Amino acid sequence: MRERIKNVMAELWGLPVQQIPDNASPDVLAQWDSIAHLQLLLALEMEFEVQFPSEEMGKLLSLDTLENHLAARVATA
Amino acid sequence: MLTEREVLSRQKAGVKLGQQTGQAAATLRIGVLSSFGIEMMAPFLRERFHHLGDSISLYFGPFGQITQEMLNPDSGLYRFQPDLVLAVVAAEDLLAPLLELTVSGGPEAEALLAARVDELRNGVNALLNARPGCTCYLAALSQGQIPAPNILDTVAPLRGQCAFQHFREQVRKLPAGFSRLVLIDWDWHTAGDGASQYHDDRLWYLARMRLNARGMAELSRLLARHVAAFRESAKKVIVADLDNTLWGGVVGEAGLAGITLGQDGVGRAFKDFQRALLAYRETGVLLALCSKNNPADAWEVFDRHPEMALKRNHFAAARINWTDKAQNIREMAEELNLGLDSFVFLDDNPVERDWVRSALPQVAVPELPADPAERPRFLRELELFDKIRLTGEDRLRAEAYAAQAQRAGLRAGSNSLEDFLASLEQVITIDPVDDATLGRAAQMCQRTNQFNLTTRRYTIADLERLRQNPQWELHAVAVRDRYGDNGIVGLAMLHFEGRQAEIDTLLLSCRVLGRKVEDALLSHLSQRAAARGVARLYGLYAPTAKNSQVADFYPSRGFQPAGEGRFAVDLVANFIPPAPGDPSEVSAHA
Numbered sequence: 249m250r251e252r253i254k255n256v257m258a259e260l261w262g263l264p265v266q267q268i269p270d271n272a273s274p275d276v277l278a279q280w281d282s283i284a285h286l287q288l289l290l291a292l293e294m295e296f297e298v299q300f301p302s303e304e305m306g307k308l309l310s311l312d313t314l315e316n317h318l319a320a321r322v323a324t325a
Numbered sequence: 326m327l328t329e330r331e332v333l334s335r336q337k338a339g340v341k342l343g344q345q346t347g348q349a350a351a352t353l354r355i356g357v358l359s360s361f362g363i364e365m366m367a368p369f370l371r372e373r374f375h376h377l378g379d380s381i382s383l384y385f386g387p388f389g390q391i392t393q394e395m396l397n398p399d400s401g402l403y404r405f406q407p408d409l410v411l412a413v414v415a416a417e418d419l420l421a422p423l424l425e426l427t428v429s430g431g432p433e434a435e436a437l438l439a440a441r442v443d444e445l446r447n448g449v450n451a452l453l454n455a456r457p458g459c460t461c462y463l464a465a466l467s468q469g470q471i472p473a474p475n476i477l478d479t480v481a482p483l484r485g486q487c488a489f490q491h492f493r494e495q496v497r498k499l500p501a502g503f504s505r506l507v508l509i510d511w512d513w514h515t516a517g518d519g520a521s522q523y524h525d526d527r528l529w530y531l532a533r534m535r536l537n538a539r540g541m542a543e544l545s546r547l548l549a550r551h552v553a554a555f556r557e558s559a560k561k562v563i564v565a566d567l568d569n570t571l572w573g574g575v576v577g578e579a580g581l582a583g584i585t586l587g588q589d590g591v592g593r594a595f596k597d598f599q600r601a602l603l604a605y606r607e608t609g610v611l612l613a614l615c616s617k618n619n620p621a622d623a624w625e626v627f628d629r630h631p632e633m634a635l636k637r638n639h640f641a642a643a644r645i646n647w648t649d650k651a652q653n654i655r656e657m658a659e660e661l662n663l664g665l666d667s668f669v670f671l672d673d674n675p676v677e678r679d680w681v682r683s684a685l686p687q688v689a690v691p692e693l694p695a696d697p698a699e700r701p702r703f704l705r706e707l708e709l710f711d712k713i714r715l716t717g718e719d720r721l722r723a724e725a726y727a728a729q730a731q732r733a734g735l736r737a738g739s740n741s742l743e744d745f746l747a748s749l750e751q752v753i754t755i756d757p758v759d760d761a762t763l764g765r766a767a768q769m770c771q772r773t774n775q776f777n778l779t780t781r782r783y784t785i786a787d788l789e790r791l792r793q794n795p796q797w798e799l800h801a802v803a804v805r806d807r808y809g810d811n812g813i814v815g816l817a818m819l820h821f822e823g824r825q826a827e828i829d830t831l832l833l834s835c836r837v838l839g840r841k842v843e844d845a846l847l848s849h850l851s852q853r854a855a856a857r858g859v860a861r862l863y864g865l866y867a868p869t870a871k872n873s874q875v876a877d878f879y880p881s882r883g884f885q886p887a888g889e890g891r892f893a894v895d896l897v898a899n900f901i902p903p904a905p906g907d908p909s910e911v912s913a914h915a
Contacts (some may be wrong), residue, residue, distance in 0.1 A: 259337050262344045283364045286528065287336065290538050294329050302527040 249322075250315050256291050257311075260284070273310035285309070296322060326518045332542045339368025342375050351382035356407030358386040358394050360418035362533040369538075369545035377549055388533060389418065395448030398455065409460050410452060411548055414445065415535050416467035416492045423488050438488065442495045446502070453505050460555060462548055464509040465496040466535065507555055507713055509547050554711035560610070560689060561667035562641070563602060564654055567616035567623055569673040571599055571635065573697060577622045587632045597701035599634040606639060609722040610710050611661065614643040615653045615670075624744060637748050638807065641726035650677055651684035661726065669709055728808030746840060751806040753845045753911045758799035758816070763788055765813045766801055769832055774871040776843070777832040778864070778878060796821050797829075798853060802846050804837050811837060817846050819853060826854040827863040831878075845911045847882060855896050864892045 250270075257272065258265040261279040274280040280288070289300055289308065298321045300308070308314050327335075353374065357363060364385050374381045384405035386394040391412050394402040402410070419441045423434050449461050467489040493512060500506045515523060523540030536544060553559075568575045572595050573585025585592045606612050612635070616623055623645045627637045642660050644653035650672075658665050665687040672678050673693055682690045694703050758766045767785035774780070783791070791797045802815035814837045818830035828850060833843055854862050864879040867890055884892035 260340060262337075262340045282532070286532055286534075287365060287538070291333055291336075294333055300527075302530060305527060305531055 249319055250311070252295065253292065253311060253314055253318070256295050257288060260288060260291050268311070270311065292318065298322070326522060327539055327542055327546075329539070332539045335372045335542050335545075336368045336538065338375075339370070339372035342371040342380070343368060350380055353379040353381045354384070354406060354408045355381050356384045356386065356394075356402045356405055356410045357413070358391040358402065358410065359388050359413040360391060360415050361413070361529075361535040362388050363413060363536070363541070365532075365534065365538065366536075366541040366545060369542045370548070373545045373549035374552075377553055392444045392448035395452045402452075403455065407456070407459055409462065409552070411462045411464065412445075412449070413464045413544070414466065414496070416465065416489050417535070420488055420492060434488065438491055438495070442492070442499070445496070446499060449499070449503060449506055453503055460505045460507065460552075461503075462507045462509055462551055463496070463499065464511050464544060464547070465493065466511045467493050507551050509544075509551055511544070511547070514547055515543065550708055550711060551713065554713050557712075559711055560669045560709040561663055562611045562613055562657075562661065562669065563605060564613045564615045564657065564668060564670045564688075565602065566672040566674065566677065567614065567618060567626075567645075569697075570671060570693070571595065572626065572630075572633075576626055577619055581625055581630060584626065584630070586630060591697050592632070594697045594701060596632055596634055598697070598704060601701050601704040603634055603639065604705075605710055606723045608710065608712055611641040611663075611723055611726050612639055613657050613661075614640050614645060615650050615657070615672075616645050617647055617650075618645050620645045628744070628747075639723070641723065649680075649684075651681050654681065654685060654688060669707075671704070724808075749806040749808075749840070751804055751840060753842055754803045754805070755800050755846065755849045755911070756803070758788065758792055758801045762801045762813050763792070766799065766816045769813070769816050769834065770830070773832040773834065774869070776834075776838055776875055777830075777869075777872050778828070778875055779830055779867045780869050780872060781830055783830070791818070800846070800849065800853075802833075802842060804840070804842055815842060815846060817850055819850055821854075821857060821859065824858060824860045825863065826857070826859040826861075828865060831864070843878070844882075849911070851894075851896060860895065860897055862894050862896050863887065864894075866890050866892065 251265075254265050254268040254272075257263070257268050261277075261284065263279070269276060272280070274285065286305075289305055292314070293299055296318055298318070300317075304317065308317055355370065355374075357366065357370075367383055367385075370383065371381060384401060384407065386400070386402055391414065394400040395410075395412075397403075420438065423437060445463070449463070452461055453459065497508060497510065500508045523536055523543060525534075525537035528534040528537055565571060568577075571586075573591055574583055576584050586595050587593065588596070602612055614623075624637065627633055627635065642657040644650075644657060646653070650670075654668060654670065655665070658668060665685055668685075668687070669689045669691065670678070670681050671691065671693055672681070673695075678690045678692070681688055689709055691703070691707055691709075694700055756762070763785060767783060767788050770781065770783040770788070788799065792799050798819040798821070800817045800819070801813050802817070803813050804811045804815075811834075814834040816830060816832050817828065820827045820829045828847075831843070831846065831850075833846075851862055864884050866876060866879060868876065879892035879894075880886065882894075884894045887893040
């Protein structure tokens with residue numbers, strides 16, 4: 249799960265996947281601005297075939313929260 | 326419509342391009358102004374313009390400030406110095422107050438609508454004046470989330486759907502006033518997919534975005550398409566195959582009645598395909614034919630099949646033979662004096678398509694759908710012939726080329742001279758030389774060498790004198806055809822002596838050789854002579870270095886040698902009728 253998310257980030261932001269740290273967040277990664285955040289969520293929706301609720305979209309601001317959220321969604325799907 | 330995967334892959338490609346190119350390397354500076362959040366469009370724009378050969382640098386103005394940015398000379402837009410400005414206007418943003426009304430609009434609503442359109446016009450005007458090299462592309466979105474669900478809105482004047490339609494109409498008229506304003510008719514282009522494919526309510530509420538990723542990708546695609554059209558990179562020639570392309574079946578085997586073409590079933594799809602070709606022709610695209618066929622079989626379809634929308638004269642060039650198609654296309658490119666990169670080749674046969682693709686990589690060869698029913702739409706939706714606006718020249722181009730081809734090239738494709746002449750619809754007019762034509766008659770006497778039986782170099786004064794002499798008749802021949810008026814192209818002079826007459830001069834301009842004009846003229850002369858009671862008509866031939874082609878002119882038309890370059894025909898016994906099977910219309914006046 250974590251690696252899949254990292255791969256999406258790496259492709260989307262044009263980075264080697266090794267440069268995505270485990271504590272990735274907008275504070276750590278310069279690429280992760282507000283537009284990039286939306287792009288990331290839309291790309292993850294495609295990758296995992298889910299749809300994020302609008303109320304969650306603004307809160308999923310780290311690799312950890314994304315992983316937790318997606319893991320729960322995919323498990324219940 | 327792009328799939329989600331395609332959208333994502335374009336986005337990724339665009340992100341990579343954005344990392345590769347610094348601002349310094351940009352070949353095109355694009356300023357984007359929008360009534361809503363649109364920064365997410367950046368990678369899609371980079372990806373599409375990369376396909377056009379441009380590396381772009383981008384500026385996004387603060388959203389909702391389109392006209393402010395255009396009107397203020399100190400705005401970020403002007404500091405950016407754009408070569409191209411994309412202005413994206415959603416009617417829902419511009420007309421927001423209208424949508425909050427709970428009752429019908431009325432004069433205030435109308436005033437608001439007019440004011441918003443005026444603002445846009447003023448903004449564009451300021452931008453284009455301030456930046457003479459800059460082109461503005463205006464995308465107007467009026468298919469949004471409002472007011473679709475409310476069916477009451479359909480009839481409310483200037484409210485709801487009515488207001489949106491009104492807005493759309495007015496925005497569509499804006500480019501008329503500006504040579505460098507191009508309208509991107511978003512609603513028109515996306516109507517088939519539906520507005521909901523391009524919108525995500527979550528993005529609207531979270532980021533004030535009225536387009537989702539697919540919408541951004543589609544708008545980028547449309548912008549690039551319009552920019553390519555503005556740069557006039559459209560293809561100029563369509564080369565079409567015949568059997569199973571313009572009609573169903575093989576005419577050489579099935580015959581005229583056996584091919585599939587008409588008002589019903591698949592025959593109608595072939596006819597619509599022809600109509601789509603004709604529609605392109607009206608926008609200045611030249612049509613050409615390339616078919617492996619017997620010319621007679623193929624042309625018979627054009628001339629005799631009642632359901633053919635395409636006629637012979639619609640084609641600027643044609644090759645109906647058994648030669649390799651790449652070679653034929655190469656020849657037509659030379660004939661039309663156009664580069665192979667302006668050619669598009671349409672053929673149902675994948676083998677021919679592959680061959681042309683490999684032999685002539687510059688030629689665009691679309692993958693024509695195997696099912697004929699899918700082809701009319703496929704052809705209409707080919708994006709190879711986009712033009713921003715049509716000029717008078719565009720409308721006339723195909724006619725001008727076809728005229729040239731019909732007069733010169735198509736003759737090679739006609740299976741008989743009669744066919745060729747019939748397709749010309751030529752009208753031959755023979756009139757006595759008068760004040761208006763005297764100068765031209767003298768000029769032809771001086772200049773005509775090849776089709777000139779006696780090469781007598783009469784001057785204008787000579788002709789004037791002979792014209793007054795009742796023993797002489799001077800006849801000028803004019804030829805007009807469906808492609809235009811050739812003017813006076815021939816002269817014949819009859820000299821009467823009692824019951825005899827002599828054709829003193831008979832000459833024709835090279836322009837109309839091989840079109841049986843000489844036969845019409847000779848027929849007219851014999852009728853004139855007969856009408857004046859002449860029993861014996863003499864023709865003269867005086868050889869020169871250049872007129873050998875007419876050495877047999879009189880003998881081949883029933884005249885008997887009479888010594889010393891003279892040939893004679895007995896008019897009582899051998900009245901010379903109009904040339905047999907001559908399809909030309911001849912109007913002659915004594």
